[in-house]
Amino acid sequence: MSDGFDYDLVIIGAGVGGHGAALHAVSCGLKTAIIEAGDMGGTCVNRGCIPSKALLAASGRVRELRNAHHLKSLGIQVDHVAFDRQAIADHASSLVSKIQGDLTNSLKRLGVDIIRGWGKIAGTQKVTITSDSTQKTVTAKDIILSPGSVPFVPPGIEVDAKTVFTSDQGVKLESLPEWIAIIGSGYIGLEFSDVYSALGCEITMIEALDQLMPGFDRDIAKLVERVLITPRDIETKVGIYAKRIIPGSPVVIELADFKTKEDIDVIEVDACLVATGRIPATNNLGLDTLGIELDRRNYIPVDDHMAVLSGGEVVPHVWAIGDATGKMMLAHTASAQGVVAVENIIGRPRTVDYRSIPAAAFTHPEVSYVGLTEVAAQELAQAEGFEVATTKSYFKGNSKALAEKEADGMAKVVYRQDTGEVLGVHIFGMHASDLIHEASAAIANRQAVQDLAHLVHAHPTLSEVLDEAYKRAVV
Numbered sequence: 001m002s003d004g005f006d007y008d009l010v011i012i013g014a015g016v017g018g019h020g021a022a023l024h025a026v027s028c029g030l031k032t033a034i035i036e037a038g039d040m041g042g043t044c045v046n047r048g049c050i051p052s053k054a055l056l057a058a059s060g061r062v063r064e065l066r067n068a069h070h071l072k073s074l075g076i077q078v079d080h081v082a083f084d085r086q087a088i089a090d091h092a093s094s095l096v097s098k099i100q101g102d103l104t105n106s107l108k109r110l111g112v113d114i115i116r117g118w119g120k121i122a123g124t125q126k127v128t129i130t131s132d133s134t135q136k137t138v139t140a141k142d143i144i145l146s147p148g149s150v151p152f153v154p155p156g157i158e159v160d161a162k163t164v165f166t167s168d169q170g171v172k173l174e175s176l177p178e179w180i181a182i183i184g185s186g187y188i189g190l191e192f193s194d195v196y197s198a199l200g201c202e203i204t205m206i207e208a209l210d211q212l213m214p215g216f217d218r219d220i221a222k223l224v225e226r227v228l229i230t231p232r233d234i235e236t237k238v239g240i241y242a243k244r245i246i247p248g249s250p251v252v253i254e255l256a257d258f259k260t261k262e263d264i265d266v267i268e269v270d271a272c273l274v275a276t277g278r279i280p281a282t283n284n285l286g287l288d289t290l291g292i293e294l295d296r297r298n299y300i301p302v303d304d305h306m307a308v309l310s311g312g313e314v315v316p317h318v319w320a321i322g323d324a325t326g327k328m329m330l331a332h333t334a335s336a337q338g339v340v341a342v343e344n345i346i347g348r349p350r351t352v353d354y355r356s357i358p359a360a361a362f363t364h365p366e367v368s369y370v371g372l373t374e375v376a377a378q379e380l381a382q383a384e385g386f387e388v389a390t391t392k393s394y395f396k397g398n399s400k401a402l403a404e405k406e407a408d409g410m411a412k413v414v415y416r417q418d419t420g421e422v423l424g425v426h427i428f429g430m431h432a433s434d435l436i437h438e439a440s441a442a443i444a445n446r447q448a449v450q451d452l453a454h455l456v457h458a459h460p461t462l463s464e465v466l467d468e469a470y471k472r473a474v475v
């Protein structure tokens with residue numbers, strides 16, 4: 001063990017990626033250290049998944065309890081529903097503290113050395129850690145880089161972190177502006193529009209591309225818009241970008257046509273959430289000491305084994321995982337990549353199967369998917385010479401959804417016409433984030449709709465929505 005090195009493995013960055021890698025490394029018998037310059041747990045725990053899901057949980061209840069029409073249809077009457085913004089914000093921050101503590105303790109309990117400071121590669125199998133005025137160097141047989149990402153703020157947008165802010169501040173729910181502009185209709189825009197609209201804010205959502213939720217399957221995005229955007233207090237501006245945003249009271253937003261760049265309008269709002277994507281946090285990692293160059297979007301180039309590449313060649317003993325690799329910016333992707341990197345380090349070759357990694361937006365109801373959109377499947381089909389087929393089923397035909405009176409929703413299965421292999425599954429509806437895992441397993445095993453149509457699902461359950469979709473594919 002360690003072969004004269006201080007550690008078998010040193011990990012730079014204690015986000016979910018680094019944490020997942022560290023736990024797996026210890027279980028494989030590697031002497032491991034993890035270096036963190038900021039908050040233990042990184043984005044997901046402190047500024048991402050965890051606080052945002054706490055806000056979604058509380059605001060979702062408010063929405064549900066204020067939906068008198070829905071409750072009445074179930075025979076329930078609720079007279080007055082009030083909420084306390086600060087108490088909701090406190091729920092999010094105490095959950096962050098709890099999960100941050102649990103994550104840190106799990107590392108300590110397993111004997112992972114936690115080193116606080118800025119980690120940097122300092123040559124082959126060597127890392128320096130700088131904290132305040134001290135610097136130390138450790139040696140390691142292998143190094144995993146997991147530095148994560150930070151919000152992307154387009155040029156022209158000034159963030160004052162009070163009236164114009166990113167999700168880093170948004171998750172703190174410091175205020176509930178009467179009118180808020182949300183720039184971007186991706187995951188963050190969608191989830192925060194769910195929170196703010198449930199808590200009574202008026203929203204203007206601005207999306208540069210010519211459709212809302214451009215990353216989602218088209219049929220799903222259209223239905224999501226019909227259910228989550230149109231009936232709510234959300235105005236949308238599509239094909240329009242925020243050319244300039246000046247913080248203050250009011251916040252001034254200059255809008256321009258995304259294609260022609262012509263000025264269109266100026267709006268004044270109480271606050272603005274900038275949700276325009278994230279960029280890798282890959283500066284000052286000492287990559288140059290090993291001749292490693294970032295790709296043109298500043299991600300760390302890796303192969304499917306998570307080995308870092310330089311000029312297309314593997315750099316021995318250096319691995320990278322998580323948002324900084326730009327593969328799929330999700331918490332569970334980061335930790336799965338961490339496990340794969342460790343497996344390769346210990347000589348058990350493994351790759352990441354991105355096709356079978358699910359994703360979800362935790363709106364009310366939820367959106368989830370795994371695999372390819374229909375458009376992406378068509379592109380693959382053209383390249384490889386096969387036909388694509390799709391099938392859909394609806395929550396309004398599902399007994400459990402009808403019992404709940406939550407019948408908005410759809411599942412769509414994208415598959416190969418010739419072999420029946422499932423290429424992608426997209427779900428919008430109640431508990432979509434849980435329902436997707438069956439499809440994820442099917443894609444991981446490259447299963448065909450013909451086989452899946454014979455699985456037996458319990459009745460009455462929401463999972464019968466997928467059962468129905470698979471069956472429809474084979475009739």
Ligand SMILES: Cc1cc2nc3c(=O)[nH]c(=O)nc-3n(C[C@H](O)[C@H](O)[C@H](O)COP(=O)(O)OP(=O)(O)OC[C@H]3O[C@@H](n4cnc5c(N)ncnc54)[C@H](O)[C@@H]3O)c2cc1C
Nearest residue numbers: 013015017037038042043044048049119148322323330331
């Ligand atoms: C609002 C929001 C909601 C989200 N919700 C979800 C969700 O519901 N589900 C989901 O799957 N994903 C979600 N995500 C995405 C998820 O947070 C990220 O994919 C995940 O955090 C990536 O993990 P990581 O380990 O790659 O990086 P990070 O979590 O960013 O961690 C990197 C860590 O490395 C540290 N670091 C960087 N450089 C150095 C250095 N040189 N030395 C020492 N330390 C360093 C940083 O301080 C940081 O703590 C959300 C993101 C946001 C912003």
Ligand SMILES: NC(=O)c1ccc[n+]([C@@H]2O[C@H](COP(=O)([O-])OP(=O)(O)OC[C@H]3O[C@@H](n4cnc5c(N)ncnc54)[C@H](O)[C@@H]3O)[C@@H](O)[C@H]2O)c1
Nearest residue numbers: 184185186187188189207208241242275276277329360361
């Ligand atoms: N539930 C989850 O898993 C979850 C939740 C939140 C965030 N995340 C992760 O965080 C990452 C970042 O989320 P995000 O929503 O910021 O990014 P995103 O890439 O999902 O969406 C950004 C949107 O902003 C638009 N845009 C960019 N510049 C613009 C401008 N100047 N004016 C108007 N529109 C503009 C883009 O066209 C795009 O639709 C995501 O990639 C996701 O992986 C995941």
